[in-house]
Amino acid sequence: MTSAAVLILAACSQSPDEVILTGTNPIITGQFTADPTARVFEGKIYMYPSHDIPSVITHHDGSAWFSMPDYHVFSSEDLTSWTDHGVILRQEDVPWGKPDAYAMWAPDCVQKDGKYYFYFPDATAAGWGFGIGVAVSDKPAGPFVPQEKPIQGVAGIDPCVLVDDDGKAYIYWSGMGLRGCRLADNMLELEGDQVRLDEPLPEGFKEGPFAFKRNGRYYLTYPWVRKDTEALAYAMSDNPLGPFEYKGIIMKESPTGCWTNHHSLVEYKGEWYLFYHHNDYSPHFDKNRSARIDRVCFNYDGTIQEVVPTLRGVGSVKATSIVHLDRYSSIDGARIEYVDTADYFKGWKTVFAKAGDNVSFNELDFGRKSPKDITLCVKAPEGGRIALTAGNTAEFNIPSCEEWIEITCRMPFKVKNMHNIKVRLVSDTEIEIDWITFK
Secondary structure (H helix, E strand, O other): OEEEOEEEEEEOOOOOOOOOEOOOOOOOOOOOOEEEEEEEEOOEEEEEEEOOOOOOOEOOOOOEOOOEOEEEEEEEOOOOEOEEEEEEEEHHHOOOEOOOOOEOOOOEEEEEOOEEEEEEEEEEOOOOOEEEEEEEEOOOOOOOEEOOOOOOOOOOEEEEEEEOOOOOEEEEEEOOOEEEEEEOOOOOOEEEEEEEOOOOOOOOEEOOOEEEEEOOEEEEEEEEEOOOOEEEEEEEEOOOOOOOEEEEEEEOOOOOOOOOOOOEEEEEOOEEEEEEEEOOOOOOOOOOOEEEEEEEOEOOOOOEOOOOOOOOOOOOEEOOOOEOOOOOOEEEEOEEEEOOOOOHHHOEEEEEOOOOOEEEEEEEEOOOOOOOEEEEEEEEOOOEEEEEEEOEEEEEEEOOEEEEEEEEEEOOOOOOOEEEEEEEEOOOOOEEEEEEEEO
């Protein structure tokens, strides 16, 4: 092993300025993004989530409840850098909606004949529950213009639309079970009879249908309360309106207390991804959720392999960016805590408490030039020593510091291209790391 001396000591910022540059889970920082529907338009991923805010309304039992006033849209070419295109629809903009209901739940967006159709639920001003509206645009990021009336004959939430290979479109929604119907060619009206889709499926509360087609088979996926909270389940059929046969679980229930999960599946650049949500930035209130992504694999017969949630996510992370080890690929002994429990959006830190504690962060892109320095944002009341492995291994001295500081050390070995890295505590003194970067 080799060692490197500390070169620079300076005050360090606890929250980097990059608002939507992650490559890890959750994928959007600084705001809540639930119910993410992902679509591929114009060679990019566009994500249409709902937008949770701190609760301003209460449930019928007096408890704080979902509060969702508008919709943003985000886009990305690499699943790492996300552009927030801003608000595309507000509850005040919906002609038929209740302007102060905060009930703009899970949406969807599809493209047909050069137009983009954004489907969304909202509470009706007339007071008869939820309707599903349509807003239309010439571009995937808007501006979207809402129609004067909701889709007639639909009462429910969580719309999803599948445009089949022959151009026919089908809408699915939650309302007295899971339902589906053919859409008229104008994409604004039902055509034909509604079909109840969930009756052949195992019992338990179901909502949030997301339908897609792969290799000639139709998939109906949905959040399902088979126990106490929502798992993600799926069924398959040879027809877009079923009957669907239950096949299994895509993702198990959250072990950490988020009651809901809501999702979409999309193929992008030859790989399939599951978009879903968790209450990462709101650990004590699961009505404020954040979007995540993990990879999906299919078996030879078309069935879906179970997806295990990760913090590392799927995006490519450059070594020259701010790297958060707390979004680890694997962990042994170390623990993850919030940097500031008064502001959860400041993210997490990794706490190394005893010698041997370590975390690994996979697929870090060092590029074609080996970095000269490594900078760490650390807190270490007694100082200590850590080891970094990236092909080779080096140890670095961490000075005693009661508050967060940056230290910059010379890199004693060369490292290029993609590497998995591991950071391990060598000393038997506690060291906290907020982030690292290579220059």
